[in-house]
Amino acid sequence: MSSIEQLVQNFKDQQLLLPIWFEKGALKLINQIELPHKEEILTIQEVDDLAEAIRNMTIRGSGAIGIAGAWGMYLAALKSGGAREEMHRAAKLLKSTRPTAINLMKTIDEIMNSVNGFEKLPLDRIEAKVIEILERQLQFEHALGSNGADLIEDGDTVLTHCHSGALAGSGYGGRALSVIRKAHELGKNIRVIACETRPYLQGARITAYELQKFGIPVTLITDNMSGYFMSQGMVQKVVVGSDRVAANGDLANKIGTYMHALAAKKHEIPFYTATSSHTIDFCLQSGAGIEVEYRDAQEVTTLNGKRLAPKGVEALYPSFDITPNAYLSGIITEKGVIAEPFAINLQKLNIQVVH
Numbered sequence: 001m002s003s004i005e006q007l008v009q010n011f012k013d014q015q016l017l018l019p020i021w022f023e024k025g026a027l028k029l030i031n032q033i034e035l036p037h038k039e040e041i042l043t044i045q046e047v048d049d050l051a052e053a054i055r056n057m058t059i060r061g062s063g064a065i066g067i068a069g070a071w072g073m074y075l076a077a078l079k080s081g082g083a084r085e086e087m088h089r090a091a092k093l094l095k096s097t098r099p100t101a102i103n104l105m106k107t108i109d110e111i112m113n114s115v116n117g118f119e120k121l122p123l124d125r126i127e128a129k130v131i132e133i134l135e136r137q138l139q140f141e142h143a144l145g146s147n148g149a150d151l152i153e154d155g156d157t158v159l160t161h162c163h164s165g166a167l168a169g170s171g172y173g174g175r176a177l178s179v180i181r182k183a184h185e186l187g188k189n190i191r192v193i194a195c196e197t198r199p200y201l202q203g204a205r206i207t208a209y210e211l212q213k214f215g216i217p218v219t220l221i222t223d224n225m226s227g228y229f230m231s232q233g234m235v236q237k238v239v240v241g242s243d244r245v246a247a248n249g250d251l252a253n254k255i256g257t258y259m260h261a262l263a264a265k266k267h268e269i270p271f272y273t274a275t276s277s278h279t280i281d282f283c284l285q286s287g288a289g290i291e292v293e294y295r296d297a298q299e300v301t302t303l304n305g306k307r308l309a310p311k312g313v314e315a316l317y318p319s320f321d322i323t324p325n326a327y328l329s330g331i332i333t334e335k336g337v338i339a340e341p342f343a344i345n346l347q348k349l350n351i352q353v354v355h
Contacts, residue, residue, distance in 0.1 A: 004074070007131050011138070016171025017210065019064040020071055025078075027071050029059050032167060036209035047076045047090045054097040054104075057200065061168020062243045062279055063137060063175065066103035069094050073111045074130045082121035087112070100252055100293045100320050102244040102281045107133060137170040140276040141178040143334035148179030148239065148274050149186055151330070151337065156183075156236040159193040159226060162254035163202035164241025164274065165210045175241035175274040177210060179332060184216050191217045193235060197254060198223055199300045199317060223256045227263035238264045238271040239332075245273070245280045247350075249325030249342025250287025255318055261327035270329040277333050282350050287322035295319045 008021045020029040027044040033056075034040045042058065044050045050072045053059050059068050076090035091108045098104060114129045115121040152158065158180055165177035173181040183190055192211055197203035204220055211218040221229065229235055238260055242251040251257075251273050264271040284290060300315035301308055309315065331338040331346070338345050 003131060004127060007134060011134075011171060014171075016138070017166035017213065018171040019059055019061070019167040019169075020068050022071060022074070027075060029053065029068070030167060031058050032060060032206060033058055035167075035205050044075075047072050047079070047093065050075065051093045051097050054094070060202070061163060061165075061174060062101045062103045062241065063141075063169030063276070064167060065098055065101050066107040066278070067134060067137060067170060069104045069107045070111060070130045070133045073108060074126060077121060077123050077126045082115075082118075082123050082126070084118075084121055087121050098293060099291050100243050103276075103279050106278055134170065137276075138172060140278070140334040141169050141172040141174065142182075144175065144274055144276065144332050145173055145178030145182035147334070147337055148272065148332040149182040149188070151270070151272065151332070152179065152183040152188060152190060152237060154188045155190070156188070157191045157193060157234060158237045158239055159195070159229070159235045159260065160207065160238070161195045161203065161223070161226075161240050161257050161260055162197045163206040163210075165207055167206060167210065168241065175276070175332075176239045177207070177214075179239050179272075179274050180211075180216060181214055184214065191219065193219050193221055193226075193229065195221055195223045195226060195256065195260070197256065199303070202254070223259070226260050227266075230263050230267040230269055235264075235267075235269055238269060240271075240273055242273045242275045242279055243320060244284075244290055245275055245331065245346075246284040246287045246290060247280070247282045247343060247346055248286050249328055249331060249338075249340075249346060250290075251275075251323050251325075251328070251331075252287065252290045252292065252320045253323065255321045258321040258323045258327075261323045265327050271327055272330050272332050272337075273323075273328060274332040277335055277349060280333075280346060280349070282346075287324065290320075290322060292322070293319045 031040040080086035164175040168174040194207045244252040297315040
């Protein structure tokens with residue numbers, strides 16, 4: 001059994017909810033578009049097909065996309081024998097699929113930087129780097145889960161938006177659900193309110209699906225109900241993931257996050273983002289520099305192939321929004337919970353990450 005095969009078997013032995021893995025010379029991934037009604041496993045044998053799966057959200061979530069990038073580079077190395085030109089083509093293609101998520105770009109750059117100076121990129125070094133990245137991602141999820149669980153009190157109802165869970169990460173709990181899952185495993189009596197997350201319904205289709213599997217009580221609401229339930233004292237914490245965090249703490253997350261942050265601020269409810277240090281973009285001074293991906297407007301005007309709006313009606317779909325750091329109570333990472341002032345304290349984290 002190869003090192004890669006041993007890694008995958010080890011992850012499976014831990015009963016992780018893997019979004020993507022390597023098996024018998026090909027990539028396997030759960031088709032998240034079909035959840036929760038169908039647990040379909042797809043086989044990916046070409047990097048171009050993986051890129052399309054990332055682009056069309058068959059696999060999604062910042063952690064899972066980063067992992068998919070690592071697996072994609074491994075697949076490219078196997079297919080090409082480490083040919084530099086093909087590896088660079090694969091890197092460029094994969095990085096172009098989701099421009100807002102920094103994790104994907106950083107992961108691919110890390111792999112390519114590990115083989116700088118080689119005319120023909122050595123497969124053993126690429127394999128070792130992929131294993132390192134995958135193991136690190138799982139460690140991140142457990143560590144940030146433990147750090148965040150300390151903020152959750154017995155009896156809390158936690159509101160979350162979109163899907164930042166196992167299938168958006170390495171299989172344990174991703175970002176936000178790592179915090180919630182760890183609190184549950186510690187015996188805390190908690191409940192979750194999951195926002196459905198229009199227009200793609202990740203909260204309804206995937207977050208609720210995962211929470212059921214974890215045995216955590218969950219109630220589903222539409223996105224525009226959050227302010228009402230906060231005003232009624234039915235939410236004690238808000239925990240969301242993030243696709244990119246700027247150096248000052250501004251965060252990009254699924255569209256609708258900013259709206260929940262505004263309501264939480266109004267009602268003095270702690271609002272946290274759970275993320276790994278890998279997702280923090282120290283090259284951006286603020287969220288104003290984050291590129292927000294716009295997706296096909298048909299995802300707003302149709303649902304499951306059925307038109308919702310009259311023909312000819314235009315729609316807009318920014319996939320993410322930017323929540324200013326002033327609305328954050330803290331940034332939960334694998335290295336601890338970062339408090340205000342974020343611009344200063346994140347730089348301390350940057351020193352730890354670099355050195």
